[in-house]
Amino acid sequence: MEWLGGFVLGFVADLFRSVAMPASTEWINRRIPSARKKSNFEENKLTLEIMEKLKSLGKDPDLAKHARDDADQFMSVLTSQQQAFVENAIEVIDSSFMTQAEMNNEAGRRADVAEKQMERAIVALERSGWMNEAQTTALGETQKRWREYAQSQASLVAAEYEGGSMAPLTYASELEYAAVSRAGELKRMLDDMRERYGD
Known part of the structure; x- marks a missing residue:
């Protein structure tokens, strides 16, 4: 019976966090002008930063208005170092008017781009010139196993x-994620070797 008490307590806590806390914050922001002003300022500042970042990436700054709900997360993706994830985040927001077939094709294209980035790293x-013959052979075998995985x-x-x-979209998106991650690992290996053996 203890598990039932824990379950109910956890459910109530989750309900409070997802319903009561956001509602109370929104209520405070509506009732207290300074809190509302601060909230609006922070939201507008973040939106402007996102617009600037999109512009610097050569993307349409107006996409920022579609990212309001998850603005913090979207901004953290935009400032990350992995270009494929940035492209993916922008296209997910921009895909609200795409058909499923178009989204599937786009996911396949992004997976191909990520695959090419990984191949360039290899x-x-x-x-x-920093790898010996055994390392080169091991890299080839590792890549073969990685591809199967x-x-x-x-x-x-x-x-x-x-x-x-949605199956093709999900399949391609997972391949993209895996290839981007693998490309990052390979780049770190190269950077480590450059530190040890480079000029």
Whole structure:
């Protein structure tokens, strides 16, 4: 019976966090002018920062208005170092008027871009001159196994939508995520070698 008490307590706490706290913050912002003014200022400042960041990335600054609900998270993605994730976040916001088929095609294109970034990282490692023959062989074998893993992982995630129109989108998005992560690992390896063996 203890688990039931814990479950009910957890449910009530989650309900309070998701319903009562945002509602009370909104109520305070409506009733207290200085709180409302501060909230509006912070929101507008963040929106302007997002617009500037989008502009610097060569994207339409007006996309910022679609990111208001998750502005903090969107901004953190925009300022991250992984370009493929930035592109993905922008396109997710911009895709509200895309058909499912268009979103599937776009996800496939992004997965291809991420794959090319990863391949460039492999070539850079191989041409660096800092890897011996055993390392080069091990890298090739690792990549073969990584590819099998990435495809299996993408199939696992997409299985939730098996037979549905979202399955290709989910599969491609998972492949993109895996390739971006792998490219980051390979780049870190290259950076470490450059530190140890570079000029």
